[in-house]
Amino acid sequence: MKTVEKIVEEIITKLNITSAPVNVEGIAERCNVQVRRASAKNISGLLYRKDGVAFMAINSEEPIVRQRFTIAHELGHFFLHHTKDTFIEYRDNKKKVVRGFKEVEANSFAASLLMPQDFLKRDVDANKHALSEDDVKSLANKYKVSEIAMTYRLTHLNLLKSH
Numbered sequence: 001m002k003t004v005e006k007i008v009e010e011i012i013t014k015l016n017i018t019s020a021p022v023n024v025e026g027i028a029e030r031c032n033v034q035v036r037r038a039s040a041k042n043i044s045g046l047l048y049r050k051d052g053v054a055f056m057a058i059n060s061e062e063p064i065v066r067q068r069f070t071i072a073h074e075l076g077h078f079f080l081h082h083t084k085d086t087f088i089e090y091r092d093n094k095k096k097v098v099r100g101f102k103e104v105e106a107n108s109f110a111a112s113l114l115m116p117q118d119f120l121k122r123d124v125d126a127n128k129h130a131l132s133e134d135d136v137k138s139l140a141n142k143y144k145v146s147e148i149a150m151t152y153r154l155t156h157l158n159l160l161k162s163h
Contacts, residue, residue, distance in 0.1 A: 004076075004109050007079060020115075020144075022072075033054040036055070037057070043088060043090055044070045049078070050085055065144060065146045073089055073109070074087065080106065115143050119143075124154070136151055
């Protein structure tokens with residue numbers, strides 16, 4: 001079975017994506033997934049598909065970096081989880097929710113898609129020194145993700161070296 005990283009790498013190659021930030025809405029569009037935004041109280045996003053049509057709703061009240069992550073997360077469900085038609089990403093800021101395997105996998109897909117391993121390795125190698133907080137912030141801005149997401153991804157890929 002292919003890893004999430006490998007699946008994302010294949011998508012990036014097939015769609016000829018060569019630099020950050022990755023245009024997740026463009027990927028959805030190229031895959032015929034409609035993306036719409038609306039205000040929502042308890043939901044970050046959802047993916048619905050039926051009879052060959054796919055639709056994604058994204059909470060317009062959340063910060064743009066969160067919206068991008070949610071789009072990438074829902075794309076994860078679209079590419080990885082073909083046996084289920086509806087996925088809802090609930091906001092759970094106040095309580096710790098145990099995530100099921102498909103949700104964890106979709107989060108991993110989102111991180112991989114927004115911050116492709118090869119792109120990050122290239123950017124980190126270009127720094128030629130251990131990354132500072134300012135470097136992480138700069139990378140987060142370049143990739144249009146939160147600093148927390150960037151820190152997590154760099155750590156997960158063993159690209160954050162201590163001074």
